Amino acid sequence: MSDLRDLYQQVILDHYRAPRNFGSLEPMSACAEGYNPLCGDQVKVYLRTDGEVVDAVTFEGVGCAISTASASLMTEAVRGLERPQAEALIASFLKLMTGDGNGAAGVDLGKLEVLSGVKDYPVRIKCATLAWHALRAALEGGDSETVSTE
């Protein structure tokens, strides 16, 4: 049995109660929506790039502690990264969640490791990855795209 305290670590609860970079973004380069039809959770991710650099990412929506904290931590983690680095981080995080190795080679997930407990709760993995799929869609140039977890 996994310990609930590993899942709901203080960092996650903190980001759930006080999400960082919450709200829309003006001006922005792209935005994309993530939708989980199973639970109805919805997250909209806004992206502003400056050349090849991720200048800012914000999000809004209603979700559980896992999806909100994951989105909040994500907005901090990708800020200032160059596009390929951001893409590598997304790939690495998604790998961490699916338990497929410990992330992509050479990418340090840092603070995001607090979400690693989610992989012991398979039905909750989609909560953690929702915003990340939306960010990937935004980086791929989508404007108001909706990515679904299903």
Add this chain to the structure above:
Amino acid sequence: MTAPAPLADGERPPAAGALDVERLRASFPILAREVHGHRLVYLDNAASAQRPEVVIDAVNDCYRTYYANAHRGVHALSEQSTDAYEAARGKVARFIGAPDSHEVVFTRGTTESLNLVAQSYGRPLLAPGDEVLLTEMEHHSNIVPWQLVCEQTGARVRAAPITDDGELDLEAFAGMLNERTRVVAVTHVSNALGTVNDIPAVVELTRARSDAAVVVDGAQAVPHMTVDVAALGCDFYAFSGHKMYGPGGIGVLWGRRELLTAMPPYHGGGAMITRVTLERSEYAAPPQRFEAGTPAIAPAIGLGVAVEFLESIGLDRIERHEQELLSHTVEVLNDLPWVRVLGQGTEGASPRAAVVSLVIDGAHPHDVATILDEQGVAIRAGHHCAQPLMQRLGVPATVRASFGLYNTHEEVGLLVSSLHEVRRIFG
């Protein structure tokens, strides 16, 4: 005989004629299992109930000893299967007070039953400008089939509002009925709030103001209270086997014979015809007309046994037991300032079936569900396939605990203590 267990906190002594819940629990094998090291507390009965051994055995026995296709063969097994399948139909008809077992159509479940009515009754009837009147508390299965048929016919779906207490606003409902209303589709019991709608009143208002047929989604009613379709006065009544302690994959549509007889088939295939040429076919009479292909024979037989199981206990006793669980739960939850119970109405409100929807300050329902699951408590979190209702209530999702005949006051206590654990984690 062992001495009765001491009463748990808040538990009431059993009244005369009360259910022997411990004995009933022993007939549900799955209730003995553990989840994450805790005894299972199964409070997701509105999604799907569990099956007693007699139902499991009946399905098993069918496959082991006499299964063959029904209505087909001359051989002994086919005859035995056919007899058992048709006997199940008779049991279901008696159970819901249907005057004639030919009015009982076996389907895959409530969803298919409602789609059948929408397509075979609604589609030939509806014309542009016609209206299908629903309510804001419908399950998606009583919304989407009507949207589909309205797209096909040019009719439109309207929805009668509910009050802040989670009840159908009958006055507003009456005001929305008119000569263009062809179908009224309403749930008997709300799957998300437990509200019991006054179907005879709905029927009376409908008859007075329109020629509409009244279609009732009975999925959440049949396991919890005596249902008599003749007394309700509706035209169609749909429900599922798996919510009434029967097998999955089997459901029922009851319809008035004269309506069923006038309706075209839903699916085409074997068993629903009397004669087929390559040019045209003649259809069988109801219910066979609506049962194309090989039916779910063993599940239907299992459903018949589930009906007998419920009758042997008595729906009135089940209802009384579940009502006690409900009031116990609501009473305890109302004392917790960080819990908000939704749609339980006020004093003098319409009755509720044993469903409690709640939200907890600062904790999303999915997180609540995960924490409860770790303690062996199975509840449902989400929109309960009633997104329009969630929008009406102004919440994205709720935590729903739904009771069955085998739940106990001790389990209500375990539910509440597991909610305290949520509070400890989320603060």
